[in-house]
Amino acid sequence: MTQLTSGRDVYLYQSDLQLAMNNSTPSDVTSNRPCDGTRLARRLLHIFFSQKERKAGSIAVDPKPGLVRLNPTVTEAIIVRCLELDPKTTRGKVRDAMASSLSAERAGSRRKHTAKKRTTKSCNTDQCEQGSSRDYLQEVRQTTGMCKSNEEEFAPLPDTHVTVAGFNLTPDDLTTLMRGDDIVDEVINAYLNVLRLEGSATSYYVFPTQVPLQWGTSGVPLFHGLDVSRYTWLFQPLLVNGKHWVLLAANVADRTVSLLDSLNPLGRPDEEQILNRFRQYMKTREKKMRIPDSMTWTTKRITCSQQKDGHSCGVFVMMNAEALVEGRTPSTFQQDDVPAARVKVYNRLIGYSHPLT
Numbered sequence: 001m002t003q004l005t006s007g008r009d010v011y012l013y014q015s016d017l018q019l020a021m022n023n024s025t026p027s028d029v030t031s032n033r034p035c036d037g038t039r040l041a042r043r044l045l046h047i048f049f050s051q052k053e054r055k056a057g058s059i060a061v062d063p064k065p066g067l068v069r070l071n072p073t074v075t076e077a078i079i080v081r082c083l084e085l086d087p088k089t090t091r092g093k094v095r096d097a098m099a100s101s102l103s104a105e106r107a108g109s110r111r112k113h114t115a116k117k118r119t120t121k122s123c124n125t126d127q128c129e130q131g132s133s134r135d136y137l138q139e140v141r142q143t144t145g146m147c148k149s150n151e152e153e154f155a156p157l158p159d160t161h162v163t164v165a166g167f168n169l170t171p172d173d174l175t176t177l178m179r180g181d182d183i184v185d186e187v188i189n190a191y192l193n194v195l196r197l198e199g200s201a202t203s204y205y206v207f208p209t210q211v212p213l214q215w216g217t218s219g220v221p222l223f224h225g226l227d228v229s230r231y232t233w234l235f236q237p238l239l240v241n242g243k244h245w246v247l248l249a250a251n252v253a254d255r256t257v258s259l260l261d262s263l264n265p266l267g268r269p270d271e272e273q274i275l276n277r278f279r280q281y282m283k284t285r286e287k288k289m290r291i292p293d294s295m296t297w298t299t300k301r302i303t304c305s306q307q308k309d310g311h312s313c314g315v316f317v318m319m320n321a322e323a324l325v326e327g328r329t330p331s332t333f334q335q336d337d338v339p340a341a342r343v344k345v346y347n348r349l350i351g352y353s354h355p356l357t
Contacts, residue, residue, distance in 0.1 A: 002014045002017060004017070004044075004077045004078065004081050005077050005080045005081040005084060008073065008076070008077040008080070009073070010048075010073060010074050010077040012047060012048070016047050017047075020040055020043040020044055020047060021034070021035050021040060021085070023039070023043055023168060023170070023186070024036050024037075024039035024040040024043060034085050034086070035085050035086055036086060036089075037082035037083060037085060037086030037088075037089035037093070037094055037097075038082070038086075038089060038093055038094055038096075038097035039097075039184070040081070040082050040085065040086070041078055041079065041082045041094045041097045041098050041101075042097055042098065042101040042170070042172045043170065043172075044078045044081070044082075045078070045098055045101055045102070046161075046170060046171075046172075048071075048074050048078070049070060049074075051105075051159055051160075053068075053070065054101075054102055054105050055102075055105055055106055056068050057069070057070040057102055058070065058099075058102065059072075059075050059095060059098050059099055059102070060099075075098065078094075078098070079091060079094050079095065079098075082094045101172045104171075104172060104175035104178070104179060105157075105171060105172075105175075107175070107178070107179075153343065154177075154178050154343055154346055154347065155346065155347050155350045155351075157171050157174060157175065157178070158171055158174070158350070158353065158355075159171070160355060160356065161355075161356040162353035162354060162355055162356055163353065163354050163355075163356050164190040164193075164194065164349050164352050164353045164354075165190050165193035165194045165196075165197060165352060166193065167186055167189045167190040167193065168186065168356055169186050169187065169190060169349065169353070170186075173186050173187055174187070174346060174349065174350075177342045177343075177345055177346040178342070178346060180311065180339075180342065181311055182243075182311045182313075182314060183245065183313075183314025183315060183317075183318075184314075185209035185210070185237070185239065187314070187345070187349070188209060188237050188245070188314055188317060188318060189206070189208055189209055189237075190349055191318050191345050191348065191349060192206045192235060192237070192318065192321055193206060194348055194349065194352050195321075195322060195325060197352065199325060203231070203232050203233065203325050204231055204232055204233035204234065204235055204321075204324075204325055205226065205228065205231045205233070205234050205235070206235045206236075206237075206321075207223075207234065207235070207236045209237050209238070209239065211236065211281075212236065212238050212277070215277050215278075215280070215281050216277065216280070216281075220281065220284070222284075222285050222288060222289060223285075224289060228252055228295075229252065229293070231252050232251070232252060232253060232325075233249060233250065233251060233252065233321075233324060233325065234249070234250040234252060235247060235248070235249055235250075235321050236248040236250075236278065237317050237321075238274065240270075240274070244261075244263060244313050245313040245314045245316070245317045246259055246260065246261040246262075246268075246274075246313070246317065247259070247260040247261075247316075247317045247320050247321055248260075248274070248275070248278055249302065249320075249321065249324055250278070250297060251300070252295075254298075254300070255295050255296060255297055255298060256297065256298050256299070256300035257275055257278060257279070257297040257298070257299060257300065258299070258300050258301065258302040259271050259274060259275060260302055260304045260316075260317075260320045260330060261304075262304055262305065262306060262307040262312070262313050262316035262317075262320075263306070263307060263313065265303060265304050265305065265306045265331075267301070271299075272299065275297070275299055278297070279297050282295065282297065302324075302330060303329070303330065303331045304316065304320050304330040304331055304333070305330070305331050305332075305333055305334050305335065306335075307335055307338075308335040309335070309338075312335065312338045315338050315341050315342060315345070316333065316338075318341075318345060319333045319337070319341050320333065
C-alpha cells in the first residue's frame with residue numbers, strides 16, 4: 001500500500017494508483033504534464049468509492065437533499081494529489097470534475113431505470129421524422145448496415161470499466177458522449193479502432209492520440225511491425241493547445257497529408273508546422289527501421305464542415321475519418337448531425353465492450 005499524498009492517512013495499492021495515472025495522460029501535443037489532474041480525480045473516485053457510494057455521494061460540505069457527503073479526508077487527498085501531479089490545473093477545476101463525474105453517474109443510473117420501462121420500437125427507416133440528424137442516421141444505416149431498434153437512444157451506461165478494441169474506457173469517459181461534453185481521447189481511439197474491426201483491416205491505420213506527445217523525442221514509438229504501404233489511410237488525431245481535436249489524414253497511395261480542422265476548415269495558421277512534425281516523425285521512423293522506400297508527403301486540402309459550438313471537435317474527428325474510409329466527402333457531416341453521431345458512437349462502443357477484468 002502507498003499513501004495517496006504525504007501527511008494524509010489515505011492509502012491505496014500502488015498498482016491502482018499507477019493504472020489511474022496511466023489512464024490520465026494528457027493528449028495535448030504541447031504538454032509535458034505527467035497526467036491530467038481532472039481526469040485523475042475522476043478515476044480516483046472510482047477507486048476509493050463504490051458505485052453505490054458514488055451514486056448517492058457529493059463532495060459538497062452541505063449536500064443536496066437525498067445525497068450524502070463523501071468522506072472529506074479522502075476527497076481532499078484526491079484533490080491535493082491531482083494538484084501535485086498537474087501544476088496546470090486548479091482546485092476549482094478538480095472539484096468541478098469530481099462533481100461532474102458523480103452527477104453523470106446518477107444520470108446514467110436514471111437512464112438505466114428509464115430504459116427498462118421503455119417499449120422497444122420497431123426499426124423502420126421509412127417512418128423516421130425529417131431532420132438532418134435522422135437523415136444522417138439513415139445514411140449511416142445504408143453505408144454500414146447498422147439497423148438497431150434503439151439507435152436514437154443511448155444504451156444503458158456500464159457499471160464499471162470496459163475494454164473496447166483494446167482500449168480501456170470508464171463510465172465517465174462514455175458519459176462525455178451522453179452529456180455533449182468534449183470527447184476524451186480514449187473514446188476517439190476506441191471508436192476509430194472499432195471501425196477497423198467492422199471494415200477492411202487494411203483500409204486504414206490509426207496512430208494512438210498519445211503519439212504526438214513524443215514526436216521529436218528519443219522515446220517516440222516507431223511501431224516496428226507496421227508496414228504503412230499496406231494501408232490506404234493513416235490517421236492521427238491530435239489535441240492542439242490542450243483543448244481542440246483535429247484529424248491528420250495521410251493518403252498512402254497519393255502520398256498526401258491533410259489536416260481536417262472543424263474550427264478552421266479552410267486551414268489553420270500552424271497547419272504546416274503540425275504537418276511538418278508528422279513528416280519528420282515518418283522520416284525518423286524510416287531511418288531507424290531502415291526502410292528503403294522513403295515517402296515524401298505533399299500537403300493536400302480536404303474540406304470539412306465547420307463546427308458551431310465549442311465541444312464537438314472530437315465528434316467531427318471521428319466522423320471525418322469515417323467519411324474518408326467509406327469514400328464519402330467529410331463536408332457532408334454537419335453540426336446538426338452531431339447529436340445523432342454521439343448516440344451512434346456511444347452505442348457502437350457499448351456493442352463492442354467487454355467488462356475489464
